Amino acid sequence: MAQQLPSAPFPILTSVSEVREWRAARQAAGEQVGFVPTMGALHDGHLSLVRASLLANEATVISIFVNPAQFAPHEDLATYPRTIEADIAALASLTIPVEGSSSPRTVSALFLPPISALYPSGIDTDVSKQRGTFLEVKGLQEVMEGVSRPGFFRGVATVVIKLFNIIQPTKAYFGQKDIQQALLLRRMLTDLHVPAPLASNLVIIPTYRDAASELALSSRNAYLRAEERPWATVLIDALHKAQQVWDEQKTKGAVVVKDVLEAARASVRAVEKKAQEEGKGVEVRLIYVALNDPDELWDLEKGESAMVPRGKGAVLSGAVMLGRTRLIDNLVFDYPLN
Amino acid sequence: MAQQLPSAPFPILTSVSEVREWRAARQAAGEQVGFVPTMGALHDGHLSLVRASLLANEATVISIFVNPAQFAPHEDLATYPRTIEADIAALASLTIPVEGSSSPRTVSALFLPPISALYPSGIDTDVSKQRGTFLEVKGLQEVMEGVSRPGFFRGVATVVIKLFNIIQPTKAYFGQKDIQQALLLRRMLTDLHVPAPLASNLVIIPTYRDAASELALSSRNAYLRAEERPWATVLIDALHKAQQVWDEQKTKGAVVVKDVLEAARASVRAVEKKAQEEGKGVEVRLIYVALNDPDELWDLEKGESAMVPRGKGAVLSGAVMLGRTRLIDNLVFDYPLN
Known part of the structure; x- marks a missing residue:
């Protein structure tokens, strides 16, 4: 070379x-x-x-x-x-x-x-x-x-x-x-x-996260401007909200797919709005949040059933744009990765 | 099983x-x-x-x-x-x-x-x-x-x-x-x-051929009806005609791509016509004859040059339908396969 x-x-x-x-x-x-x-x-x-x-x-x-x-x-x-x-x-x-x-x-x-x-x-x-x-x-x-x-x-x-x-x-x-x-x-x-x-x-x-904020480390985090950094946890915060819904519903039995997704989406939407109001030019935009079967990656929102039955796990994932930087993250529920 | x-x-x-x-x-x-x-x-x-x-x-x-x-x-x-x-x-x-x-x-x-x-x-x-x-x-x-x-x-x-x-x-x-x-x-x-x-x-x-007719052996030859068999050498006969053109032109220098291909196509067309006239229901139909670069398989007929320069080899290949059976064959010119 x-x-x-x-x-x-x-x-x-x-x-x-x-x-x-x-x-x-x-x-x-x-x-x-x-x-x-x-x-x-x-x-x-x-x-x-x-x-x-x-x-x-x-x-x-x-x-x-x-x-x-x-x-x-x-x-x-x-x-x-x-x-x-x-x-x-x-x-x-x-x-x-x-x-x-x-x-x-x-x-x-x-x-x-x-x-x-x-x-x-x-x-x-x-x-x-x-x-x-x-x-x-x-x-x-x-x-x-x-x-x-x-x-x-x-x-x-x-x-x-x-x-x-x-x-x-x-x-x-x-x-x-x-x-x-x-x-x-x-x-x-x-x-x-x-x-x-x-x-x-x-x-x-397992995803390596900042100890304080739980932000997932990524090479693309280097693209973030100083004023964008405080907003970078928008996605993991939203995924955690959805995890609460998953955990609550799972203890009772099956999980309603749209309830999990809506918890995450509502959380991102709230931050989008907050950024518009106080962000001084910082733009947050949801690309997607999805819940997928961990074996076949079927999109569970498009599946035949609106529910994830007890005993089945799922992958909750999403992407947001923070200014010009694309951030992704995910949580895996009730599924052993190794 | x-x-x-x-x-x-x-x-x-x-x-x-x-x-x-x-x-x-x-x-x-x-x-x-x-x-x-x-x-x-x-x-x-x-x-x-x-x-x-x-x-x-x-x-x-x-x-x-x-x-x-x-x-x-x-x-x-x-x-x-x-x-x-x-x-x-x-x-x-x-x-x-x-x-x-x-x-x-x-x-x-x-x-x-x-x-x-x-x-x-x-x-x-x-x-x-x-x-x-x-x-x-x-x-x-x-x-x-x-x-x-x-x-x-x-x-x-x-x-x-x-x-x-x-x-x-x-x-x-x-x-x-x-x-x-x-x-x-x-x-x-x-x-x-x-x-x-x-x-x-x-x-x-190298392709294994019937000693007398030079027909390439193929599992699909089993599909041929008795009255079709005498016509099965249509493709290899055409490829041999084209090979004569290749060999003649090669001794003089570069080879004209369309001359090689036309020799093969004319040969198949003559047999198509003969089958129609005397074949008692046997149908011969040319699918393609092509000349390609042996390394990259570029179609030399669509190439920028109409010639194959001295020192370069080529693959001449084709397919014909004989009734409902698809037969393929090829000859490789001036290119070591191993």
Whole structure:
């Protein structure tokens, strides 16, 4: 790569052949490999995934790759935060003591591929101009985030299967923050009978939240202007209101889908109004709030029944625009993620 | 499986877990695994692939699976020939002496999955009703056979990546008869960085032809009525006419694309006319003849240049309907397939 990289206490691999060689050595050493795919701009949420991998695997590899195929032409590919030096420093600082061993575990390698390694014939964000192999996960890709972002999960599934095939991890780690991504990728692993990682080894780590506000950490939070930050909890506050309705109705039996959703929507609407009145130019806008089946991601609001029966869980998710920044969050009810 | 299978001198595996166990044993024994995916109705063409695999690998596994996803709703999924007893007998009869070894090589295993193993949530031939993970190879899937059969290569790529992930073969064998399939799948392996088989280990075996007539063997030849059989060489005869033009022009320099194609089309048209006049109800109809770049499958007739320069090869392919039977064939000029 033309770019000069900071020195790191772990190898920085940039080609597929380097990764294959590194992986073969791990195999020969009998080591399990944990893998955390990222787009960089690492924050404590990402680092919690890396920590989980360090705890469970002898070797941990992280990838940083801002994947053009998951951005629409009008989206923020060019301006997506790129903080490679800080990312490497953050990864280098991670040290996990291992019970029964005198040497702590640290990151084993960073995979930092150029675009040409993952898209040898190039990649256009305009789907109609793309050539080559792409994956879709029909049904699961069209709901929730997929409604506002057609093509997004196609881009995600395509790059992740490539990364999996290159790294062949024993386990792979994803954040609950992007719950649809994690469940859709697990379905992809099941459908395609991918051997590494097995679907049962896709691990979903709870969303990392700011301790005081419960705001979910996100690389896109960096886009928020100072005056917008106090309003950033609008979505998680709304989801918590809906959770109260879920919990109350669940203790009595089935849950009425529209009651849960209306609690969240009313909460966002109230904040939208408040921002208009006192926000000094801050704009809050609800994109969607949805309740979905955790296995098939069916939209429960469009389902045949208006109720979620006792014993069935659900994913409550939503997106809001805060000024020009798109924030997403979710809560999962009564469903074990791992 | 409910169906009673004939006894075979090799294990018949029907579940993914049985294959994984079989594969792990091959790995432990240090054996290379050759794989021949088929839809059954095995003929000498298939058997030539199996022989090539037996020669090059310590273990050879064949799959037989009639893949619903590659049939359109109006196509012949229900009536596609199924001859499992004869297929097993043919595979059992194959014995290849190995130089330097006293025991000849024979087929190691047959993978005979039920539909539920490859499509756990079922599979509808109507694309709009499908759910789950599907692959597309954009650009390469829309030309040649893909013009008349939209969705065909999507179905092929999807089932083959599943079979590859289950079997994890060292090498996989495909017939030149289905040249677009072989080149598209090789591109899929490259694009997705599939580790087993590597793209360079997808082996393309020359089309197996009837010695006297040069007719390419095909499971669909079984559909031909007795009075249609004498007309079945219409396509390969036309391709040979075009090959003469290619060879003549190539010795002088560049080749004029339309001259090659016109030679083939004129040849088919003459046979169409002859069949009308003397065929006693036999109908011959040209679907297409095309000349394509062997790497990218660009349609050279639609290309910017009307010429194929010296040093560049091409794929000449076509399809004809003979009565209700669709016959395909191809010749590859000046391009090494392996």
